[in-house]
Amino acid sequence: MEQIFYLPSTMLWPLAACLVLTGIHVYLGVHVIARKVIFVDLALAQIAALGTVSGVLLGYDVGKDPTAIYLYSLAFTIFGAFIFSTTRMKGEKVPHEAIIGIVYAVTFAATILVLSRSALGPQELDHIIKGELLWVQAPVVIKTAVIYGIVGLFHFIFRKKFMAISFNPAKAENEGLSVRLWDFLFYMSFGFVITSSVAIAGVFLVFSYLVIPSVGGMLISEKLSVRLITGWIGGAIISFIGVKLSWTTGLPTSPLIVVLFALTLILSGIIRYFRIAPDKKSAVGNMFAALAVVAIFAGGLFFFRKAAEDPLEHAISSLTSPIATDRQTAIMDLRAIPEKKEKWLPLVTGRLHDQDNEVRKAAIELLDSLKEVSALSEILKLLNDNSDEVKESAIKAIRDLGDSAASAELFKKSESEPDPEMRTRLLVTSLELGNPDAVLPLIAIVNGGGIFAEDAFGALKDHLPFDFKKEDTGKLLAWWNEHRTRMHWRPANNMFAEQ
16 A cells, blocks of 8 residues: 555655646636636746746846746736736627637747747747656745745635636626726736746646646536535546656656546546436447447557568668658668668768758768778768768768878868868868878968867877977977978878888
């Protein structure tokens, strides 16, 4: 029994965070469903995300300036609350859900535009969706619980007004209640919750905590108190099971909890169906029929599955895929089957001239790792590539596979290379392959004292038998002029030596 309820200390705070989320979101979910604004959570969460990335774009750092980032996010969320409270129309000529959907789409697009100008890029978007539930710690959970407690107290004090505008706004307005004002206060308090929730659990888990337990409670009972109690108990149980299964199976926590919520919702629907069915026997028959449909669907998926493909054939097929990431993945997969390279070597060599930079780079690295000298002539052509990363990979491969002819090509390319860093790299690699012509240009770089002088001197020191220090580089040119005719490359020692 102890094993069933045991959780390691690292999972206790994620579980605590889930329980805190359950407490406030089940209550707010009741209001959201009554208002028929199911996706307001996603919209406000996206507005909060736009505030976060805007704060980053304006100079704040997520790690160093969490308070500033939070305030940016909160300010955007409160502005979103203002939008939602002022766009609710009498009689809903335009459904409020349509306005919410438009706001969500626009803010999501704006977030992508802002991220395109930020160093965070896709990583931050991924964080917004997934949150950081597994890494949440005590200070964050406690701070969030305090915020939720304040919001909960606010709603408890004004519960009659919030219930009135959620469940019967027309009657509330006839009784003199300012629906727009209390709408704004509702969405603003909702925004305080969402701003904290999304940072912890991500957009989709927060949405699930908000909607699914409340819907499940509605299916179980018509009484509001029973809905809340059912939602709270069910949310707590699912949170524990989800965290426990995530720890024991290694599955990601947030998606696992969402799926478990969906299963409980199906169970709630079944319970309601049998409870209200006038003919229980017919209900049982219908249930078996539904199960048969599910079984046929699942069995059909399994029956028509694609047979397992030979890894080599799959990789070779993917090399011609129109999707660049498929081609890159195929090249990486081929590292595991070098013994059959005669079947794929020409195809990989052809990918040296792929239109995608990463694919060309992956092809170079694979051929280099296999010491495939036959591809050297094609790799040499990539010294003129328009991508510096591809050129760097090509230079490394040429150093590993090259000969005196390759070193001459490197030197020739260095003469026309405008980038001083790339030029230094070309000359160093040419020297490493035993080309004495690279010495004089490297000496010139050392004597020039630029930022690449240290690299140039280090290469010369590694491959020439002089014994003075960098401070004495004025002597280097004279030394070379005196000894160059007697110097010959010794591949075994990777150095020049006097004959």
